[in-house]
Amino acid sequence: MTRWPEDGDVIIENYITQLPLHYAITPIYYRQALNSFWQVVLRFGATDRQALEYWLRERGEVWAHSTVQNRARIVARFLDALANDGRIASNPISDLRRNYNARSDTGIIRALMAPDPDQALEVLRQPRPFESSLGGLMRDHVERMQRRGYRYEAADVICRRFDRFLQQRPDLDGQPPETLLEHYRRTKATANHLAECEKLARILNNALCHGDPSRPKRRPDNRPVKQVARGWRRPHIYSPEDIQKLLAIARTYPSPRAPSRPINLYTMLVLAYCAGLRIGEIARLTLGDVDMQAGTIAIRETKFFKSRLLPLSDSAMDALRALLEARQKANMSRSLDAGLFWHDQKNRYYCRATISDHLVAILRMAGLKPATGKTGPRIHDLRHTFVVHRILEWYRQDVNPQEKLPYLATYLGHRDINSTLVYITVTQELLLEASERFRAFASPGNAEPAEVAS
Template structure:
């Protein structure tokens, strides 16, 4: 640690608190109390290491409850990151402990430090080295190969890592055939989701070893685990046009005294989620430069499967979007084309995250009475995308358009590779079933009668 921190006059803490721009006096007092107490402990020990962290936690236990103490560790995390960034310390002890344990989060490290026996807690917390098993090198090479080909390969990599950790925790399996390893892995859990993971793992491993030895015969996939999981999937809620109007009305009157632009932001986000079928991540990533007010289009960049699409919007949606952009400008938001379209007022330069969009939407539909006040049951934000598809097909039926010929256009608008992905969004409702039957009665039934006349 350099001599720049801890400093006797506490100017480092003062400058750090000023950079946070804390609006509440209570928050400023809390931050200052936590950081001053932490510096007192560091000054007494003279070295910023694991023992200092343990000492601070034990002293803090005298005045704070366990949950409060762990919550205050986040203040220390941010402060240590700041000190490392400005060069006031040479190393962050929390980061060093995370790297030693091969974990990404800080909170498990603090829980281990706060335990009665930190050494024993860290021994249980440490995870094996990634791809350190007998199959680790082969799997790591395959992940690198697929990523070099342009694939994200994130979920497959996580699946291979979980299997790799399992092999490292069970060294007796290291010399067994792969079939035996997979049998023990499948027996770890009896859930249907784990059965799907095991089937996907078998498929990936077969692909890996066939790349290395083409003489290995291909493996026939087993669709049964996936079908079993699909049976338990939650059926999407299809919002009626009346439900959508109610949600939009509540969004415009959403109470937000500290952020006056927020109600209009929520309203515009929900409007695009329903009328353009945007995912929550696509809403969060929209920039002000992605809106073209001359051609009445928005550009959705680098979404699922690395695709970018330009979506034309109806005049009614563009009127609302222009009104929001005008209100956003009056509120003092950045006009940089790369700044977030949906601007979070207190942050000045921040955009809404996908999690914040979901939280706000859930608050709106709970106010509308469409979702219980507590729990995860009921409609979701993504159900607006399902509703957009179903209601669009219903409208095509009502005006006499055959939806089958329009599905490729709908798939392109939604950002799908083909109509097979779009078919998942077609939930059969009573209205849809009735209109489909009416179309069959008007178009298909005469054909059947004609066939009977020809046979007679």
């Protein structure tokens, strides 16, 4: 039985006091939730599932359904803190989440509020990873590749998805891997699924060949991947006018509860366009990555395990300088490990998802992207735009872009120029500059060098 500490009221006050709550009314909600739960626990004498279900039913008669869920999450975090301090044996919500392999506490709370909690919990139950007939083989292969230095994250996701399918089909146990893969391939007819099955076939073949070197290597089939590539959206190359419009909207981004958000989003857009940074790279930037004296910014351990030191343009450095001044006025942390971009309320990192949501909102406000859906330009297209505009500028400066591609690949964090070539989208303006360059080369008497370079 999970006993409740005798000095529960004191613990509640101490817990609320140490929380980074920024609104005067928030502690009231916390006390309301935790004290009401404490009264129920005193009645039951333990912080177990029975007490939790009773509290949820009792509060459901007083509060709205969404309010109960919100307060229950407060209780769950409090119980985690008690369990970490050793004051109680465990948090019953966390125990249920582990037992049913559920994704979050919220799902457990909703299930406990259902008319039949046991049935609702069974619906949440997820198969445990790598417990199918091929689970051990795939787990060992993924761990082996990661020990060799590969992230292997995408392959891990593919293997886990296939493992869940096999656990749901116990009737296929004992079948050879080729047969299991064929059944999995038939579950969907989409191009992405067929391409994933091809990747999975390579992974399984490599895993089997490791255990049996005499096993013949499988010949790869590139047709599914090419079929997926045909459906990729053509990158949108933003015009200079589009860029100016986006930056202007970012400066005046509506955010009454977070006054620093406009300058944060403005600087993010500047770095995405002027330095070609990925959203994940922007999210991981810290104060220690910025060197205002040298005019550089460090990008550490990103895609392909590459770190790089990037010189920035004067305009990008001006944006960073204004951001750091605003950060100093806001009295934010000056630790070199602190995130470069900060929340006014919690002084935490902007995560990748939050950055993406806000920058996409700017695209919609600019009229470049529909109000709903995933169609239209993407934030990642700013990276494509950076490459195209850089090459265009080289043409105008009479520089040979082909000689600069290795440098551009290094600046972007690519393994080689083949990855960079994917970003070179031929626009009408770029085609015109290339045609002029070729015309000057093929018939130098027809055009003066000064006219070509202008």
